[in-house]
Amino acid sequence: MKPSDLLTPTPAGLYCPPADIYVDPVRPVARALITHGHSDHARAGHGAVLATRETLAIMALRYGEAFAGTQQPVAPGEVVRIGAVDFRFVPAGHVLGSAQVVVEHKGLRIVVSGDYKRERDPTCAPFEPVTCDVFITEATFGLPVFRHPPAAAETAKLLDSVRLFPDRTHIVGAYSLGKAQRLMALIREAGYEQPIFIHGAVETITRLYQAEGIPLGEIHKIDPGERKAEGRKAFAGEIVICPPSAIQDLWSRRFPDPVTAFASGWMRVRARARQKGVELPLIISDHADWDDLQATIREVQANEIWITHGEAEALAHWCGTVGLKGMPLHLVGYGDEGEAEPDAKPAEAPA
Ligand SMILES: [Zn+2]
Numbered sequence: 001m002k003p004s005d006l007l008t009p010t011p012a013g014l015y016c017p018p019a020d021i022y023v024d025p026v027r028p029v030a031r032a033l034i035t036h037g038h039s040d041h042a043r044a045g046h047g048a049v050l051a052t053r054e055t056l057a058i059m060a061l062r063y064g065e066a067f068a069g070t071q072q073p074v075a076p077g078e079v080v081r082i083g084a085v086d087f088r089f090v091p092a093g094h095v096l097g098s099a100q101v102v103v104e105h106k107g108l109r110i111v112v113s114g115d116y117k118r119e120r121d122p123t124c125a126p127f128e129p130v131t132c133d134v135f136i137t138e139a140t141f142g143l144p145v146f147r148h149p150p151a152a153a154e155t156a157k158l159l160d161s162v163r164l165f166p167d168r169t170h171i172v173g174a175y176s177l178g179k180a181q182r183l184m185a186l187i188r189e190a191g192y193e194q195p196i197f198i199h200g201a202v203e204t205i206t207r208l209y210q211a212e213g214i215p216l217g218e219i220h221k222i223d224p225g226e227r228k229a230e231g232r233k234a235f236a237g238e239i240v241i242c243p244p245s246a247i248q249d250l251w252s253r254r255f256p257d258p259v260t261a262f263a264s265g266w267m268r269v270r271a272r273a274r275q276k277g278v279e280l281p282l283i284i285s286d287h288a289d290w291d292d293l294q295a296t297i298r299e300v301q302a303n304e305i306w307i308t309h310g311e312a313e314a315l316a317h318w319c320g321t322v323g324l325k326g327m328p329l330h331l332v333g334y335g336d337e338g339e340a341e342p343d344a345k346p347a348e349a350p351a
């Protein structure tokens with residue numbers, strides 16, 4: 001059996017013909033395996049959905065309980081046989097509940113990694129490398145310019161700034177699923193014990209993380225109009241976490257002389273930070289950087305690397321230089337949430 005008989009790219013997403021099921025389909029399909037809750041991977045309207053319990057919970061929060069015809073939670077490591085194909089979810093280290101899908105049939109093993117990272121994350125289970133024949137990877141940060149510094153060091157920059165400017169509010173843009181909660185956990189690990197304030201759009205997912213037993217400390221949602229009640233002094237010296245879009249809009253003007261920060265792998269590109277009006281860029285990413293993409297590809301020992309989205313050509317080229325077959329899949333529809341912004345080609349990145 002050829003790998004493309006077991007999984008094949010289609011306009012709806014990666015399709016497994018012998019099991020008649022898709023992985024992270026971008027269009028409504030009869031049966032789907034979902035790797036994680038980001039909206040470009042987890043969409044509403046499928047017939048049957050198989051995912052980790054946490055991913056199903058995230059989808060229910062975002063789309064309502066009836067987001068699919070049926071829902072089947074799959075525990076990490078549990079094997080689900082569909083047709084004659086074995087499927088297994090293995091942690092991907094990306095966000096809460098995120099998983100790789102291991103697909104096995106007639107001695108052939110393909111791993112669909114979804115989005116993943118290798119850096120430690122106190123809010124989700126770490127990535128587990130699985131050796132395979134074909135490894136399917138993203139390449140969001142698949143260029144040599146993207147080397148992420150340790151997240152703890154970036155968090156220390158934020159806390160240094162808070163100490164240095166006690167009269168200013170630190171407004172930190174962070175994606176509402178995953179990044180925001182990881183940042184809260186990192187801030188706690190760094191010893192910050194004050195309440196952390198959040199924008200309403202970050203609240204439901206944050207409460208889910210807390211309900212899953214992830215310690216985030218005291219988190220307060222900021223109610224609309226709260227500034228009026230407390231005057232301009234309100235939130236001076238505090239940390240406020242909001243979705244990236246809120247940094248620049250009216251919402252942020254309630255805070256006194258704010259320091260605007262943004263936690264993203266894209267903050268490695270100074271022009272991006274300037275363009276977004278970010279005073280304090282924090283390079284904290286939930287995706288593997290250039291070095292970790294390479295390390296992971298070597299670790300799983302696959303001969304063929306299929307690349308779903310991001311800098312597919314660059315990573316495929318590197319695969320060729322080390323004797324591996326790298327193949328861009330040109331899948332469309334990914335990169336709408338989290339950090340994989342398709343329009344975010346860094347101006348200063350090398351070709
Ligand atoms: Zn993602």
Ligand SMILES: [Zn+2]
Nearest residue numbers: 115334335340
């Ligand atoms: Zn993605």
